Amino acid sequence: MSHPTPPGWYPDTAAPGYERWWDGTAWTAHTRTGATVIQQSGPRPGAGGGGGTGARTIALVVAAAVVVAVAVTGAVLLTGGNDSAPTATRTGSSAPSPADTATDGAPGDASPSPSGSPAGEDPTVLVDQLNGITLPIPDGWERVERPTDEMLTMRTVDSEAYYCPGTSSAMCYHGTVTTRTAGGADPTTPEAIARKDIVAAADRAYDEDIIGRPIHGGIMSHRQIAAGPVSVAGRTGYQVRWRVVTGKGPGGYVQSLVFPSAVGSESPVVVRYAFDAGSGGVPLALMDTLTKGIRPIGDSETGGGVGSSVAP
Structure with a gap:
């Protein structure tokens, strides 16, 4: 058997x-x-x-x-x-x-x-199996099947991608949302994690891409425009939102949202948002819409849950 x-x-x-x-x-x-390395513990022979x-x-x-x-x-x-x-x-x-x-x-x-996505997965929903949550995928957005980093990602469709200001080789997107589980090196409270993560979120979206190429002419300044507790899928979390000014291009908005996972030991979940500003950007209100649409896996409640679509 x-x-x-x-x-x-x-x-x-x-x-x-x-x-x-x-x-x-x-x-x-x-x-x-x-490249996981397995090491033998205990005394060496002899x-x-x-x-x-x-x-x-x-x-x-x-x-x-x-x-x-x-x-x-x-x-x-x-x-x-x-x-x-x-x-x-x-x-x-x-x-x-x-x-x-x-x-x-x-x-x-x-x-x-x-x-790379599970068979039969709803194209209008981003399913985070590890953290037990779903996020609605807005109209004009798509799931990234093989992200270059280790974070589950959705973003505006490829047809709207553009060369990042300041470089002719890196591609940028008007809107990106990623999810991950907070690591062991992160602080322990949602507020502390969010305040630390917002720096990395801004750098990743508007300073350098994942392979170190400068984009958007770098971050010139930032301004916090929102911060505070927020309810996410019936749990209390914390969010921090910045307006970022860049050396080239219109800059944008970044947000780090942290809340307890819906499964297991309830490890903190980190959701990052990066929306371009300017005429070609994504409406800032969509950040709040997506946050309200986060659901535990299996919750079929309407208004952003499994099986629904959200317009930007």
């Missing part, structure tokens, strides 16, 4: 060097750079105080694992491996093989998917 592949990060063969999050039943849109014993213990464990693997493989081959739950390989192993990992179905599915 096999077991479902547990949730976790697994290699994404459609994007070499990246890993994709498997939530236990389906692939999500979350990706990150790979370092004194039982190094030889540790080596013999490891050898016994490895040998036992090989025997179990062979036994399971034989059993599945005899039964045909006809399981309804997703498994990593057809030989009964529940861990995905890096060579066989696909971007759709269970880890190890031999048929790769042409898209």
Whole structure:
């Protein structure tokens, strides 16, 4: 009998060097750079105080694992491996093989998917599986299937992209929204996280892109135009909003919104907004509309929940 592949990060063969999050039943849109390093803890063999014993213990464990693997493989081959739950390989192993990992179905599915988003995902909703929330995707916006960073992203459509002021190689978008889980190095309260993150949000949107190219002529000044507690999906969060003046172009507005996750240990969720100012920009009121439209996954309430569309 096999077991479902547990949730976790697994290699994404459609994007070499990246890993994709498997939530236990389906692939999500979350990706990150790979190259996870596993280090052996404990004393080194021969370092004194039982190094030889540790080596013999490891050898016994490895040998036992090989025997179990062979036994399971034989059993599945005899039964045909006809399981309804997703498994990593057809030989009964529940861990995905890096060579066989696909971007759709269970880890190890031999048929790769042409898209990185889960099958049947609503195109009008950005689903953040890790944090248990959804955001409505406005009209004229789209989900970014393979973001260059590790944050789930939606932005104005590619047809409205333009070369960032001050460079002829970097592309900019009139509106961008990203979500991520606050890291261990972040402060602990929503207010403290938001006040720290707004600096990084402004720099990422209007100073340098992710590979260090200068954009918009850099940030010349900023002014805080809003800050305070806000209710998000029935939870109390905090937001900070800046108006950014740039060396070239009209500049824009950035906002960092932080609130407790709807799942698990309720780790803080960080939602960043970046809207261009000027005639080609996105209406500033859309920031508040999107914030009000954030819902826990599975909440079908109207007004920005699952299955609805928001006009900019």
